[in-house]
Amino acid sequence: MHIVCPHCxxxxxVPAEKLVSDPHCGxxxxxxxxxxxxxxxFASLQRHIQKSELPLLVDxxxxxxxxxxxxxxxxxxxxxxxxxxxxxxxxxTEEDEQAGRIYGIRSIPTMILFSGGQEHARVSGAMNTxxxxxxxxxxxx
Numbered sequence: 001m002h003i004v005c006p007h008c009x010x011x012x013x014v015p016a017e018k019l020v021s022d023p024h025c026g027x028x029x030x031x032x033x034x035x036x037x038x039x040x041x042f043a044s045l046q047r048h049i050q051k052s053e054l055p056l057l058v059d060x061x062x063x064x065x066x067x068x069x070x071x072x073x074x075x076x077x078x079x080x081x082x083x084x085x086x087x088x089x090x091x092x093t094e095e096d097e098q099a100g101r102i103y104g105i106r107s108i109p110t111m112i113l114f115s116g117g118q119e120h121a122r123v124s125g126a127m128n129t130x131x132x133x134x135x136x137x138x139x140x141x
Contacts, residue, residue, distance in 0.1 A: 003019075003054055004051050004054075007030040008025060008028040009048070010026070012026050014032065036076060037059065038090070040089045042102070048089065049117055055086045057078075057086055057112075059071070059089070060103065061090060074126075074127065074131075075090070078132040108124075109124070110124045111132070
């Protein structure tokens with residue numbers, strides 16, 4: 001399975017059975033999974049969507065958004081529970097307007113689940129940890 005490093009963004013080949021054994025990047029030696037959402041800009045988001053075989057859940061948010069700030073701890077907790085089966089990432093649409101424009105983000109928070117290099121599912125509005133997990137599991141079923 002191809003996994004893109006959240007630190008240096010290099011692609012790594014990791015056998016599926018080794019995902020749970022704390023794999024590290026062959027280029028930068030850092031862990032491929034941190035249990036925390038990864039902050040992406042448009043370029044790093046594109047790389048992960050195109051090169052990683054791991055499903056990717058992206059939270060499009062902004063610092064001025066109250067529901068976004070309320071959901072942040074739940075999203076972080078969901079990352080700890082869903083990795084290494086799903087990578088969770090955040091894109092600040094205030095800092096990276098291109099990502100919001102390209103993906104047609106009309107309201108925030110909006111979460112998009114990417115799988116196989118394509119948008120697989122989308123939902124807008126704040127969720128708690130259990131709702132995020134359930135939505136991801138249902139979307140990938």
